[in-house]
Amino acid sequence: MSRPSSRIDSVIHAVRSRISSRLDGPGSRLPSVRTQATTMGVSVSTVVEAYERLAAEGVIAARAGSGFYVTGPAAPLALAEMEPRLDRAVDPLWVSRQSLETPPGHLKPGCGWMPSDWLYHDGLRRGLRRMARADAAHLVDYAGPLGLPALRQTLQRRAATLGIEASMEQLLLAESGTHAVDLICRFLLKPGDCVLVDDPSYFNYHAMLKAHQVQAIGVPYTHTGPDLEVFASALQEHAPRLYITNAGLHNPTGAVLSATTAHRLLGLAERSELIIIEDDIFADFELRPAPRLAALDGLSRVIHVGSFSKAISAASRCGYIAARPDWIEALTDLKLATSFGGGHLAAHLMQIALTDSGYRRHMQAVRTRLADARKHTLRQVQKLGITPWLQPEAGLFLWCQLPDGRDASAVARLCLREGVVVAPGNAFSQSQKAADYVRFNVSQCQDPKIWQVLGKALATNAPRSHA
């Protein structure tokens, strides 16, 4: 005997079939509940529930006193969201949009995140089940202005392990790490200001700074942090208000700041009234923590931000800001004015995931898995004559130079036609000096098709002429 839910489904299926086969067009009246029940040999309440569900979906609609009618047919999904845009220029948003828009089945060695089964979906599932039993207030209410206290307390403890002492009033939750950086930029910058970024650096900083109408100045990144001579001259020449960088593992190079560079960099910042945003999005990927500028500085001119989109989930978004209390107060007002409450449920899920006893083991396994994937990717790129700029100790990325000055944008376009999203170097480079570089995400480099397609693209794309 079929269960009630499958009887409801069969009524739904029957109605849908008549609509999709055009037996019932828009405006057609459905059989009455009683007639339908008799015809299909089910109870009246089964038909009521089926009609209610179809009405909730908008497939049919009730008219007072006269039953249910078929509404207009749904528009087909737009082609635009099923196909990558081959014609888009390689601008700072190129990699984001290609990675986000690719249809299932595309390979994404250039994207910035891990495959979904590498993230902490088990922790999320436990969190979702726990939240399903939580008080109504946790499910439907706005968060307080600073965000969920329990999560902020967890973040406080995590920061302390990196030597960053933050009081509870120095921690503000944001919708995401990107939102955190954006809020700070809105607070600190005005159009025309100068901002230093690493060259190369995370392409979305460039897109964001463009949205703020400020001038981004690239400072070459070395194996131990930004080139301090260039940094010092840029301070002199441009009097920048802000420097945005990664804490720990640098995106896209995988390099880390050395203690010496950190101390000297902060000294330069102090003498020039420069403010620094340190984006700690890859914190849990490090094998041993690099020095944090926020720890040296005591959250005076350094603002520490982060999120868990890379380690736990990018679907349940939650970021944070640790900064001076007076800045947090101003940022809180700005957050309320421009996004109001914040995702309280996402903060609860993040708090559950971070304090779950499985999370430490999960990240341990991820780090091991990444080490293997890194070795594998290094072997594959070297076979194609591609040279890693650095062999990083941890993290997702390999920053690599293509052989013989090949143009990475052209190679990326060729690969995209074959269903492989590659991240061309100039998307990361403010100075556009990384035309022959690409960023690989080792967690997305398992499929042998990647190397076939890339090899073919390298062969097709003639080397640029040399001097």
Added chain:
Amino acid sequence: MSRPSSRIDSVIHAVRSRISSRLDGPGSRLPSVRTQATTMGVSVSTVVEAYERLAAEGVIAARAGSGFYVTGPAAPLALAEMEPRLDRAVDPLWVSRQSLETPPGHLKPGCGWMPSDWLYHDGLRRGLRRMARADAAHLVDYAGPLGLPALRQTLQRRAATLGIEASMEQLLLAESGTHAVDLICRFLLKPGDCVLVDDPSYFNYHAMLKAHQVQAIGVPYTHTGPDLEVFASALQEHAPRLYITNAGLHNPTGAVLSATTAHRLLGLAERSELIIIEDDIFADFELRPAPRLAALDGLSRVIHVGSFSKAISAASRCGYIAARPDWIEALTDLKLATSFGGGHLAAHLMQIALTDSGYRRHMQAVRTRLADARKHTLRQVQKLGITPWLQPEAGLFLWCQLPDGRDASAVARLCLREGVVVAPGNAFSQSQKAADYVRFNVSQCQDPKIWQVLGKALATNAPRSHA
């Protein structure tokens, strides 16, 4: 026999007790796993799990090869987040922060949302359980640039019922309704621009426009929409770029736009190249839909935005924008640059809630409940000599005038001392001409203490001198 989970809990409890009683201070070494297991008569794996959980919370930490140690004690929760700020000036953020910061037990007749048990927590619970069984990709991946197609399809059908025809490429998901309006402001406005708002209007528009460094000009709101004579002169005098208003039920007055006003207003906008944002946050509260400017205009110069924070959940945030395709394309790039992917999980939950067969019944019950609460609140305010500006047909709000020109900010401060958050009129008024008005949220007006406290405050607060 106790279950494993309660044995784990008893180990956790034992460790916590020793820490809180200061038997084990920061830095103390915990008994080894084996010793603890023997002492407490539990298995080694039980102690391992308990220690892991405490370590995940940061209460204790593992040191390689030498066991577990007590970390520093957690800082107490900041007082600032447990107490309302009595000294804060009544600015556009006053009501938000007071409402969001009040400790449990405070009454909030002035806040903008319903009590948690009036929202759709049952639908959320069903959604959470369903998502707990979903594919990993739904739990951890970024959304596509426009956001979850299934939800956008649902929004498309909902818009169509209001006469708004939007293709799938004309619908963009945002983090919240506030985020939607903010994105549009970033796209359209530059510092120094003029923007028309209703006077009174939702206070957070004022805070947001301040953040955009634009000049907000208030146009008096009548029982059928903005005062069109003042609107026309404001167009002449200030050449505003944008007008922000509510679709359907107006906040704070509960008035609705008449068909005649809608048509004439749109005519004025067309002749002046004015763009209009219509914020449809209270759509599901209407008994019968008021005319939508976006429907008349065909999404040419009108941008339609909305969210479900008021009807379903403010904790799982999700907003949307319907606009011209070229504007959606630009807004999508701006969204990626400033907040990247968006809360995919929240979009899934909203899609499940909106297509749940119980949602229609839920909102029907809410509308009935609000009608009763409105009657009750009207009786109570009238007993205190408070006069409603309008008796709205639907929605949460009553916009009311205090007797004898009493100052609502002073009354609000007195009430706050007694644990009652009142929303003073000038928080909503660009012209500051609503000093003797307050906004009541009828769903938050059940407790008789509200009327006692308010009555006392009105008696204490001497009437202002009259001319």
